[in-house]
Amino acid sequence: AILPTTLGRRAVTRGSPKPNSMQPMARRTGRLIAFAGFVCGSAGTVSATERSSTPEESCALQVGAVSRHAQQSVEERLRRESDEVHVTFVTDCRPHNAWQAELVFYSAQYVGQRGPITQILSGCTPERRHYLEQRHGNLSLPKQFKVAFVPKFNDRSSTVINKVYGFDAWYRQSGPERDVVAIIDPDFIFLRPLTAMLDNAKGVFGWEGLARPHKVVKGVVAAQRWAMVWPTHRKDPWMPKIDSRPDNMTDSELMAWICSGSTTGKSGCSGATIEETSFYQSTGVPYLAHKADFDEWLLQSWVDITRRLHTVYQGYYVDMWSWILTPLHHGNRQLAITNLALRDPDVHSNSYGDLEYWAPIDELAVSACTGSMDEFFSNPALPPFVHFCQPQEGLWNKYWFDWGHEDGTNVFERCDATLSNQGFPELLAGEVLAKDRRHEFIPCFVRRMFAAGLKRTCAGRPAAQLVDAIAANFTL
Numbered sequence: 001a002i003l004p005t006t007l008g009r010r011a012v013t014r015g016s017p018k019p020n021s022m023q024p025m026a027r028r029t030g031r032l033i034a035f036a037g038f039v040c041g042s043a044g045t046v047s048a049t050e051r052s053s054t055p056e057e058s059c060a061l062q063v064g065a066v067s068r069h070a071q072q073s074v075e076e077r078l079r080r081e082s083d084e085v086h087v088t089f090v091t092d093c094r095p096h097n098a099w100q101a102e103l104v105f106y107s108a109q110y111v112g113q114r115g116p117i118t119q120i121l122s123g124c125t126p127e128r129r130h131y132l133e134q135r136h137g138n139l140s141l142p143k144q145f146k147v148a149f150v151p152k153f154n155d156r157s158s159t160v161i162n163k164v165y166g167f168d169a170w171y172r173q174s175g176p177e178r179d180v181v182a183i184i185d186p187d188f189i190f191l192r193p194l195t196a197m198l199d200n201a202k203g204v205f206g207w208e209g210l211a212r213p214h215k216v217v218k219g220v221v222a223a224q225r226w227a228m229v230w231p232t233h234r235k236d237p238w239m240p241k242i243d244s245r246p247d248n249m250t251d252s253e254l255m256a257w258i259c260s261g262s263t264t265g266k267s268g269c270s271g272a273t274i275e276e277t278s279f280y281q282s283t284g285v286p287y288l289a290h291k292a293d294f295d296e297w298l299l300q301s302w303v304d305i306t307r308r309l310h311t312v313y314q315g316y317y318v319d320m321w322s323w324i325l326t327p328l329h330h331g332n333r334q335l336a337i338t339n340l341a342l343r344d345p346d347v348h349s350n351s352y353g354d355l356e357y358w359a360p361i362d363e364l365a366v367s368a369c370t371g372s373m374d375e376f377f378s379n380p381a382l383p384p385f386v387h388f389c390q391p392q393e394g395l396w397n398k399y400w401f402d403w404g405h406e407d408g409t410n411v412f413e414r415c416d417a418t419l420s421n422q423g424f425p426e427l428l429a430g431e432v433l434a435k436d437r438r439h440e441f442i443p444c445f446v447r448r449m450f451a452a453g454l455k456r457t458c459a460g461r462p463a464a465q466l467v468d469a470i471a472a473n474f475t476l
Contacts, residue, residue, distance in 0.1 A: 075192075075378045079112040082193035085288070086178040087117045090166040091186045092154065093124040093132065095402040095410035100186040102412055103453050105145050106476045107190040111378050114193070116144040116177045119186075122166040123152025128407065135413070139457075148174055163319045164306045168299060176291055180216045183287040187389050187398055188341070189449055191376055194384045196288070198222055202357045203338030205231055206279035213335055218292040221327060223283035224340040224356075224387075228320060231282075231352045234274040240321040242312045258308045259301075259329035268331040280333040281324045286340050286385060301326045343387040345438040357383055358438045367437070369444035373474045376445065388446045395443035396450075400426050415458035417466065424466060452476045 089104065091097035101119045108117055121132065129149050136147050150173070153165035167183060180196040196216040203225060204212060213220040229238065239251055246254075249263060252270050256262065259269035272281075289298055306322040313321070327334050339357035347355045360381040366372060376382065391397040400423035401411040411423065419425060427447065451467035456476045458464040 074380050078193040078195055078378070078380060079114055081195035081197060082112070083114040084178055084196045085115045085180045085182050085194055086176040087113070087115065087182045087184060087194060088120060088167060088170070088176075089118075089184045089186050089188070090120045090122060090163045090170075092152075092162060093121055093128045095405045095408055096399075097186050098132065098135070098410040099401060099412045099453070100398065102139065102410075102457070103449060104184070104186060104188055104190070105139065105141050106453055106456060107449065108145065109141060110476055111190045111192050113190060114144075116146065118170065118174075119147045120166050120170045121147060121149050122162040122169075123154065124149055144177075160316060160319050161306060161310060164303055164322065168303050171294065171299060176294075179291050181289060181291060181294060183285055184385065185285050185387065185389070187387060188286075189386045189388065189446065190384060191342075191382050191386060192378045192380060192384050194286070198335060198337070200380075201335065201337040201339065203352070203355065204335060205352060207335075216288045216290060218290045219332075220335060221287070221289045221293060221298065221332065222335040222337060222340075223287045223323075224285065225336040225338050226282055226284035226320070227347050227349075227355055228284070228317070228324065229274060229278040229282040231278045231349050231355075232274055236274055238272050238274040238277045240309070240313065240325065241315065241317075242309075243314060244312050246312065254312070258312070259305055259325055261304065261308065267329045269325055269328050272328050277324065277328065280336060281328055283324065283334055283336045284320055285387070287323065297330050298326060301329060305329065339383040341383055341385040341387040342442065344390055345441070361438045361441050362436070364437050367444065368441045368448075370472055373445075373448065386442060386445060388442060390442075392443035392446075394426070396446050397426065401450075411463075412454055412457045415461035415463045417463040419466065421463075427470070428466065448472060448474050449476075 087108070089101070091101055104119070105117065119136075121129070124132065133147065148170050150166050150169035153162040153169075154160070163183075163185075182194060197214065198216065198220075199214045201212070201214075201222075213222070216222055237251060239255055242254070249257065253263040255269040255272070256265050256267050259265070259267040302322055305325050306318060309322050309325070310318050338355055342356055342358065342361070344356065345358055349355055360379070364371075364375065366375050368376065388396065388398060391399070402422070411417070414421065417424060419428065427450075447470050451471035452474050453476060454467050455464040455471055
């Protein structure tokens with residue numbers, strides 16, 4: 001999904017890029033300082049052997065003289081804790097989603113994500129299912145990276161409801177293999193392992209004086225903050241966008257009906273304020289929740305609210321609005337945080353700053369276009385995901401490849417492609433001249449990931465040779 005253009009985003013300029021000529025020692029120091037900030041911000045999860053007797057002494061020691069061995073220790077801990085999470089994402093069966101799914105799996109394998117990952121495919125014909133199963137089996141992936149198949153749910157009025165209904169069908173026919181379940185989109189790339197820990201959560205608005213959760217356990221639902229509702233202290237009632245209003249319902253009656261199924265039903269949606277929604281519910285993928293919550297209230301309500309909301313709103317965000325409404329209905333707050341995914345460098349609130357945690361990218365000494373990709377992968381200061389849903393000013397656009405194709409091979413399979421093939425002229429013509437580190441990051445990083453994915457599956461073939469310069473010596 002992408003943000004509505006009416007949300008009034010404001011560009012942020014952080015100055016010109018830092019030079020790429022810094023000595024290796026300086027680059028390593030910058031990475032280690034970022035690592036020390038991560039540890040100092042999550043002292044509760046660091047073992048006694050990694051910190052001194054007090055948090056203050058620990059931070060001073062780590063920032064002043066943190067070792068590469070200690071950083072590797074934290075990176076290994078992230079990989080180990082990632083086994084606690086079952087990651088899922090729903091797609092249809094078209095080639096456009098197939099290559100994106102392969103990038104999800106490749107990047108997860110690269111960072112060492114140890115827990116199960118399941119691509120839930122909705123609506124495949126028997127022939128397409130057989131083809132995709134064979135393709136997946138040939139990707140040399142860990143055995144816990146799987147595909148599952150569910151019926152078709154999208155219809156002419158919506159292309160996104162299969163996320164909700166597809167996840168629900170998979171959950172009931174197979175179900176998660178871990179207690180913590182994450183829902184992402186196919187246009188995600190892992191930057192580091194995803195765990196259930198929330199110690200390093202950034203941008204958590206409104207929890208001052210409250211016991212803020214530090215891990216996804218029963219009763220804790222966490223998600224990436226989205227600008228669906230801008231942070232504000234307005235106390236007036238809130239309701240999502242709708243296309244129609246059945247039976248002349250009032251706003252309060254409509255909210256009660258969408259959430260509870262009755263205009264007089266008891267629901268936290270009816271009295272929801274803009275402030276409450278903007279601080280605690282304005283979220284998007286990734287979603288993380290405990291299996292017990294999915295079982296007891298979250299999943300069934302998400303499905304039911306989606307079904308009712310879809311009768312009055314057929315827009316692109318129906319699954320997101322219904323997720324927002326579900327905890328509202330039950331009177332539960334989400335932990336809406338800014339450092340689960342990077343998607344848009346210009347998502348900024350005048351009052352609360354960046355709605356995504358771009359600070360570590362701003363401080364990088366290397367460019368995502370030409371620098372070592374190891375500066376980004378498994379860096380604990382960065383969010384776990386890049387979300388490349390938005391076109392990047394002619395520099396990157398996921399719709400260049402296989403969009404509109406209903407069947408056949410995906411771009412990672414067409415290894416004899418030439419410059420004239422779909423998407424390649426645009427990809428190869430793009431020259432990134434961004435104004436700062438954050439604005440160059442997503443187009444450069446995703447272009448290099450795409451090129452590395454193509455090189456992995458088409459090694460030595462013409463398509464791989466076309467993108468070799470873009471990959472810039474990076475391989476998956």
